[in-house]
Structures are given as structure tokens and as C-alpha cells.
Amino acid sequence: MILIGQYDSPFVRRVAIALRLYGVPFEHKPWSVFGDAEKIAQYNPLMRVPTLVMDSGEVVIESAAILDALDQTAGAAKAMMPLSGDLRREAQKVCALATGLADKAVSLGYERHVHKRETESWVERCLSQIAGALGQLEASRTRNSKTEWWFGSSIGHADITVACALRFLGDAHAGLFDLSEGWPMLAAHAAKCEALPPFREITQPFSVTPPKS
Secondary structure (H helix, E strand, C coil): CCCCCCCCCCCHHHHHHHHHHHHCCCCCEECCCCCHHHHHHCCCCCCCCCCECCCCCCCCEEEHHHHHHHHHHCCCCCCCCCCCHHHHCCCCCCCCHHHHHHHHHHHHHHHHHHHCCCCCHHHHHHHHHHHHHHHHHHHHHCCCCCEEEECCCCCHHHHHHHHHHHHHHHHHCCCCCHHHCCHHHHHHHHHHHCCCHHHHHHCCCCCCCCCCC
């Protein structure tokens, strides 16, 4: 398999960590959506990451679709998303909140570092959305605090996705949200995940590469 994208993207990172936890070997192409757009376009016309090239040659795009494909390849016994029912819907909601949070953090970063502006209403909206997602994630983790991981005894996609989103938020917007002050369950969860070998191995300092003029 070939995973395309840089690890400072929380979406690429969640896929790479899942691949490690599944024990699936892959080749990593650390291509930038700005600097390497033409290379990415050969596999994904949207020129977005992550993009995964399966062993069969099939190309899967978008992190949620990629993880679903990996779950199907691993089989029901090893899948890191609950298979059905209320638990699956809640896990999917946790993932959606985390990826939405990450998306807003990316948008805020583009506003500040790429567009070189800070439209007050847009910044306030992004901050409000991020805070709202943090609040719901904190409540969900609190409800599920009796289990070692979010939805049971084994780490799952919800755990990975939240941790990657929180790492990105902290790296891209240092000091903007103090998890230990307002969201202690999330702070503890992030620290627990980041201590695991795949999280320590698959990491990249956050940086912004403006598009070529």
C-alpha cells in the first residue's frame, strides 16, 4: 500500500497510525497538497490527502473511506469501529466531531498563515465551533470513562481520530485552547495516546507551506 500525505495533517496521521496498529506495511509518500499537487493529482484529481493506493491498485480517498476499507480488509474481529447499533453510531459521531474540529483548525490556520488575514467573524465562528466540539467530546469521553478506551478495552478509530485532532489543534494553534483547564478527560486521553509507539513514531512538526504563486 502507498499512503500519500504529510503526517502534520491529522487526517493523514489517523490513517497512518491505524495502518501501524493493524500491522499493515505501507510506503509513505510525504507529498504536500501545495508543493506536490501535480504528483497527487495522478492518484486523486481533487489533489487532497490522505490518498491510499491499495495493493490491488485501487485508490481510496478521504480518511473515513480509507479507514472503512481497512476495517473491511482486516475483518470484523479486528475492525476498530463498532460493527453496528448505538455504539457504532456514537463512535461515528465522535469521529465526525473530531474531524470537524480538525477541519476548523485547518481553516483557521489557512486564514492566518496562508491568506494572511483574520476576518473577525470567521475567526470567532471557527473558535466557537472548535470549543463546541471539545465540549461534546469531553462529555462523550466522560460517559464512556469506565472503559480503558472510548468504546471498550481496545483502541479504536474514535480514540485515534480524537487524539490526532487534539495534537493538530495544539501544534497549529499553541496556547489557544488549554485542554487541562477546560477539558481534562480529553487532555488525559491525548496524553495516553501520544505515549503509544505508533503515535510517537508517526509525527511531524506542524508547518505551513503556502501555495506556489
